[in-house]
Every structure is written in C-alpha cells, then in structure tokens.
Amino acid sequence: MTVLLRTEGVSKAFGGVQALDGATIEVAQGSITGLIGPNGSGKTTLFNVITGYERPDSGAVYFGDRAITGYSPQRVFAAGIGRTFQLTRIFGRLTVLENMLIAAQHKSPGHQVRNPLARAGGAADRRRAMELLEFTGIAGHASALAGTLSYGQRKLLELAYVLVTDPAIVLLDEPAGGVNPTLINLIGDRITDLNANGTTFLIVEHNMEFVMGLCQHIAVLDYGTVVAAGPPDIVRNDPRVLDAYLGSATDDEQDE
Amino acid sequence: MNRVVILRACLVGAALAAAAIFPIAFTNQLVLTMGFFTLLYIVAAVAWNLFSGYTGYISLGHAVFFGSGAYVTGIVARDLHLGGAAEFALLPLALAVGALIAVPFGLIALRVRRHTFVVITIAIFFIFQLMAFDLKTTGGTAGLYSPFLPWGPVVFGQRFYYIVLALAVGTVAISWLIRGSRFGLQLRAIRDDEDRAASLGVRAMPVKLTAFVISGAITGLAGAIWFFYISQILPGSGFDPIFDLTVALMAFFGGLGTVSGPLLGALIIEPVQYYLNFQINNGYLSQIVLGALFLLVILFLPRGLVPTVGEKASSWRARRESRALDAGAISAGQVVREQASGPGPIAKGTAR
Numbered sequence: 001m002t003v004l005l006r007t008e009g010v011s012k013a014f015g016g017v018q019a020l021d022g023a024t025i026e027v028a029q030g031s032i033t034g035l036i037g038p039n040g041s042g043k044t045t046l047f048n049v050i051t052g053y054e055r056p057d058s059g060a061v062y063f064g065d066r067a068i069t070g071y072s073p074q075r076v077f078a079a080g081i082g083r084t085f086q087l088t089r090i091f092g093r094l095t096v097l098e099n100m101l102i103a104a105q106h107k108s109p110g111h112q113v114r115n116p117l118a119r120a121g122g123a124a125d126r127r128r129a130m131e132l133l134e135f136t137g138i139a140g141h142a143s144a145l146a147g148t149l150s151y152g153q154r155k156l157l158e159l160a161y162v163l164v165t166d167p168a169i170v171l172l173d174e175p176a177g178g179v180n181p182t183l184i185n186l187i188g189d190r191i192t193d194l195n196a197n198g199t200t201f202l203i204v205e206h207n208m209e210f211v212m213g214l215c216q217h218i219a220v221l222d223y224g225t226v227v228a229a230g231p232p233d234i235v236r237n238d239p240r241v242l243d244a245y246l247g248s249a250t251d252d253e254q255d256e
Numbered sequence: 257m258n259r260v261v262i263l264r265a266c267l268v269g270a271a272l273a274a275a276a277i278f279p280i281a282f283t284n285q286l287v288l289t290m291g292f293f294t295l296l297y298i299v300a301a302v303a304w305n306l307f308s309g310y311t312g313y314i315s316l317g318h319a320v321f322f323g324s325g326a327y328v329t330g331i332v333a334r335d336l337h338l339g340g341a342a343e344f345a346l347l348p349l350a351l352a353v354g355a356l357i358a359v360p361f362g363l364i365a366l367r368v369r370r371h372t373f374v375v376i377t378i379a380i381f382f383i384f385q386l387m388a389f390d391l392k393t394t395g396g397t398a399g400l401y402s403p404f405l406p407w408g409p410v411v412f413g414q415r416f417y418y419i420v421l422a423l424a425v426g427t428v429a430i431s432w433l434i435r436g437s438r439f440g441l442q443l444r445a446i447r448d449d450e451d452r453a454a455s456l457g458v459r460a461m462p463v464k465l466t467a468f469v470i471s472g473a474i475t476g477l478a479g480a481i482w483f484f485y486i487s488q489i490l491p492g493s494g495f496d497p498i499f500d501l502t503v504a505l506m507a508f509f510g511g512l513g514t515v516s517g518p519l520l521g522a523l524i525i526e527p528v529q530y531y532l533n534f535q536i537n538n539g540y541l542s543q544i545v546l547g548a549l550f551l552l553v554i555l556f557l558p559r560g561l562v563p564t565v566g567e568k569a570s571s572w573r574a575r576r577e578s579r580a581l582d583a584g585a586i587s588a589g590q591v592v593r594e595q596a597s598g599p600g601p602i603a604k605g606t607a608r
Contacts, residue, residue, distance in 0.1 A: 052455075073455035091448035093513075094441070101438075102445045105457040161456075 003062075004029040004200050005081070005169055010049055010059030011224070012042075019045040021224035022059065027169065027217075032191065032201040034211040034232075037221035038245055043204045044086060046221065047171055051083045052076040063169075082162035086173040086204075088154040092147030096138060096157055099146050100129035103161035129164065135193075136160040137186060152183035159190065169200040176207045188214055212236065220244060275421055279414040286534070288413030292485060294526040295420040299427050299478045300499070301506040301518035306431045307471035308504070309513040310440060311464055312447035313366065316500040317377030318475050320384045323494035324357050325350035325476030326483035330400035331393055343403045343484055347477060354476020355469045362468040366461065369450070381495065388491035399490035402483055416485050423481065427474055432515045434467075443467055444513065498543065502529075505546065509553050511560030520561060525549070 005027040012020040020042045027033045035043050048054040050061050052073040060069045063079055071079070091099050104125040133139040136156040141149060146157060155175055162170055175191070176184045184207070191201055191214060205211045211218065212232045219229040222244035228235050235241055278291055300322065308315050329346040332338075338346070365376040388394045405412065434440040442463045445453040454460045483489050506525050511517025525546075532542040557564055 073451070074457055077455055078457065089449055089452040091445050091452070093448050094444055098441055098444075101441060102453060102458065103456050105442075 002029045003027065004064060005050070005202065006062040007046065007050065008060045008062070010046065010056045010061065012045055012049060012054060012056050018224055020049065020056070020059075023221065023224055023226055025219045025226055025229070027200060027202050030195070030198060030200055031217055032195050032203065032215045034215035034218040035202060035204045035221065036206070036208075036211060036218060041221040041244070042224040043221055044173060045224075047083065047173055047204060050076070051081060051171060077165070077167075080165075080168040081171065082165065082167035082169070083171040084155070084158040084162055084173055084175065086177065088151075088158045090146045090149075090154050090157055090161075092145065094146055095143050096133065096146050096149070097126070097129055097142040099157060100132065100161050100164055101125055103164040104129065129160075132160040132163050135163075136190060152179040152187075155179060155187065156183070156190075159187070163194070163199075167199070169202065170194075172201060172203045172205075174205055175203065176205055176210045184210060272425070279417045283410050283414075285409055285413055288410070288417060290527055290530045292413065292417050292420055293530060294523060295417065295424045296478055296482055297502065297506060297522040297526045298424045298519050299420065300475060300503045301510075301522040302424070302427045302431050302515075303471045303474035303478070304503045305507040305512065305514075305518040306434055307467045309507055309518065310434070310443035310447065311467060312513075313369070313373050313464065314504065315365075315377045315468075315471075316374055316497075316504065317361070317365075317381040318471070318503060319495050319497065319499040320361065320381050321354040321357060321472040321475035322479035322482070322499060323384060323388065323489075323496075324353050325479030326489050326494050327388060327394055327400065328353045329480040330402055330483055330489055333403055334400065339403050340405055343405075347480055350480030351473045351477045354479075355473035357476070358469040358472030359465070361472070362465045366464050366468065381497070381500065385491055385495035388495055394491070397491065399488055399494075402487045402489075404487070405484070416481070420478075420481055423474075423477065428515065428519060430470070430474075434470075435515050439463065439466070447513070498546075501550070502546065505550050505553065508560055509549070509557070511562030511564075514560070514562045517560050517562040 003026045007023055007025050009022045009024055010020050011018070011022055023042065023046055025033075025035065025046070035046070037043055045054060049056045049059075052068075052071045052075065055070050060067055062068065063081060066079070068076060068079060068081075077083070091102065094102070130139060130142065133142055136159055138149070138153050138156050138160070141153065146154070149157060159170075159172070159175070172191075175187050179187065188210060191203075195201060203211065203215065215232060217230065218232055218235045219226050220235060220238075220241050221227070222240075227240045227244055228238045230238075275295075279288055282288065282291070300318070304315065304318050307313065329343065329350050332346055332349060333343045361380055365373055365380065368376060389396060394400065407415065434443070442453065442458045445456075445458055446460055446464060450460055479494070483494070486493075502525070506521030507518040508521070509517075509525060510519065510521030529542050529546065532545060536542070553560070
C-alpha cells in the first residue's frame, strides 16, 4: 500500500480552542477514505490545513513524498489535491460552464502566456467541461447561472469543476449533507466510478450509511485527535468510537 | 441564436450611424454640447464598469484619473507653451498618467475588499483634490487654462463630438472584448468568490490590477478631452466627487458588469441631467434628482436595467418554449387532464 496523503501530528488552536491536537491520518493511494467524528472534532480544520486554507501550529502534511505544509491553496490545488466545501463555493453569477472553465486554468502549463483576450476556454477545455457535466448529470444546466442551481446540484458542480484538472486526490467536505436521497445515490455512484479509474478520495461525512457503504478505510477524529482508524466494520464496533459519539462516564469526568 | 446575433449587429450598426449623423443633423450648440457630454460619460461609465462592474470592487475614486489626466496635460501644455490644436499631441500622455497612477493606487487599495476598498478610494480621491488645491504647479484655487482653440463654435462642437465618439466606440469595444475573454471570466470569478478563484489558479492581484490600470488610463484620457473642451480646470471640477457618484449611478442603473448597461445608463441619465440643469437653472436641484434616482435604482432595480429586462425576456421565451413542448407532446393522459381542467394554457393565452 502506498500512502498518497499523510498528516503527521498536526495541531491547530484557535484562541483557547484546540481544534486539532496531533492529528495523524494516512490515505492510501486508490482508496476511498472516510473521516468521521462528532461536530467540532476538527474534521474541517484538518481539511483546511491539508488544502492550505489554515496554517498548522505544528505537524506536517505530506503528499506522496513531498512536504506540502503551509502551501497556499493555489499550490495545493496545482499539486493535484482537489477540494470541495461543506457549504459549496461556486461562482453564483457565472454560468455552470464558466465555472468549469475557471477551474480549467491550471491544466495547460503555459496558461500565463496565452493571449488574455482569447475567448474564454478553448475548444478542448469546453469539451472536457461538458463531458464532466454529463458525468455529474448537470449538463442540461450548462448555460444557467450557477446561483440558480439547487443545493445538491451545486455539490455536483463543485465536484465536476474540481475534477477538471484530474486531481490525484479529491477531498470532499460533506458531499451528502443536505442533499436529497436520489442525489446522494448519484454522488455516491460517481465517487465509486471515479475511484475505479484511479482517483483517491478523502471524505468528511456525517451520513453513516453513506460513509460505511463507500469507504474502505475510516479514521475517527475526536477533540482533534485520531482515536480510531481501520475498515468500516472494525471502526463501527470500536468502543472508543462509541465513546466519541455517545460520550461515556470517564469522558464526562475528564471534561470536568 | 443566429438571428439574435444578426439583430444585435443591426442594432449596433444603426446606433453607430445615428451617432455619426447626430452632429450634422443638430448644429445647435446646446444640443452638440449635450451630445459631447453624453458620449464623455459613456466613456467614463464603461471604463469604470470594466473594472468595478466586472470585479465587484466599487471605486468611488475614479475622478483621480479624470482630474489627473486633465491637470497633467494642462501643466505640460502651459510649461511647453503649446498653442492651439498642438495640445491634442498630449493625449497619449493623459492615457499614460491614468495608467501610471492606477498602479500604486491599485496596489494600495486592492489589498482590501468591499466597503473598506470603497473608503480607501474616497480617501485617495481627497488626497488628489488637496494636492490640486495646494501644489504650486496646479495653479491652486485659480486652476489652469487649456490653450485656445481657434475653431468656430459649430466646428468646435462637431470636432470634439467626433473625438469623443471615437473614444467611446473604442472603450465599448474594449469592454466587450474583455467581457467575453478569459481575462474577463477571471475578473467575474473574482467578483463572485475571490479566494476560491485564487485557489483555482486565478492570480487575483495582477488580474485586478490590470483591469484597474486599463480603466484608469481610459478615464485619464477622458479627463484630458473634457479639459480641452471646457478649457478651464479647478480643483473642485477636475477632482469632483459628483463625477464618481454619477459614473457609478450610470453603471448601476444600466446594469453592473454588463457591456451595454453603463452605456445605456449614461445615454439616459446624462441628457436628463443636462436638460434639468438647463431648464431649472439650479445646479443643486439636478443633484437632488440624481440622489433620488440612485435610491430608486437601489430599491427597485438593484441589478440594473439590462439584467432585469434580459431576465424577463428569457423567462418569457422559456415559458413560450415549454408551452410549445406541451402542445407538441400531448399524450392520452394529458388530453384527459386538459379536458378536465378546461382550456389549456395556450387557449388562455389567445383569449387574453
């Protein structure tokens, strides 16, 4: 098993709140890895640290053999790590297709010297964008303003435009949160399809059915620390995980 | 689709022809003056919009470029003792001044966003106005005069009209090119979510700054032409806060971030303002009307004329298409339903 993405002892505090406390996770190449944990356990903060939106106080992030700790979001994305947001971040007043073209900037290495007044998006970019929109099932909305899409469709659009650059790994922050069951199934199917073609996934999700069905490996965060990791069946029955979600007598004492 | 393109080309052609004939048809000086100022404000509003409209960074400091273009050409013309039409050789200088000022101005102001950006632009505007008042070379409160142009009144009006018409056509063309380009897409992505755009590889600062420089350069050029036309500049007229408000209002009114919006806004608002000024002969009243108009636009047309009307038209077209689809795909079930519910939507439409 090769490890594609690894965090080592990442800590991050916001004022007096220790959001991450030595979090260490490993994502195997070609896997779908889940990251779960109760609210406030530091899942999104860990995503932010990995993708360059937050700087860790200590610890390191490795992408393959490369240390990417403290990279800007742009460099992280260029390195091959795509990311979607819990509350989607799409460009509401651009059309769906234009959203895709913005994400396509990185693809051609010489993009900075291209004629800036050229029409937005070359034929190849447009074709690829439409393919991905077909793949995620929102091609029919290509010329609609992205702001008019439903919440679930926005999630699909964000997934589609992250895929434009063929990232090696995609980090999804609650892909199924607030989405209707039909779309949840569609999103799950698309993740499985992409994974079969070699894309690695790291997924934060509260929908246990979704996570357990999709992921081969799961890490559980609690108070900023990984308390358990392993295949779904083992994690599901781990007493530390139950503690994290339901609390226990000893836990309460520690709190006080 | 093709029909729309042809229709649009015809419209543009007709507008250009009308604009070209205008000073020959109306040689009345007052009308020529109105034509000149309308075109000048089209230049200013379109130039303002290609930065502020596309990026969402609302600048209330564009008078800095306008005044600087005017002042610098005035100072150079005076110091070099240029006479008559030789002053027009200084127009490239006005363009350069606008661009050069936009670089440090942008590097400072574009570090902050939204309201803070607006406040910074206003602050920089007042610094420039103060410099015009206090520096020796600007002539202080007495201002500057441009070289005298030995043209008869009608020729004068017509020549200036065509100069500013050429500039307006060029500016609209630039705005249109940018809007459809990769660069324009980057600007609009910055407007919607700058951080996300940056994370996707848009180099936000250089992109914003480039638009600001283009916008500033054109505005500087407009300032110089305005100065040659009215032949005198004062600190309060060159660096005029009303200029900033007017230009922003025109763009808001027509539709922020569209190509035709600021053009339409200027085309409607400037003649109205000119007429009010002339009829009522009370400078303050037209400003009150302007302010009231601003409030009305924000309340009832927050996105501006062009997007609102465009949306109405496209939703009407979509409704018509879906009706046509319904009518085409009548299944047995639909027939029953329509019979049960009385006349269908099409019948209702024709009955009205």
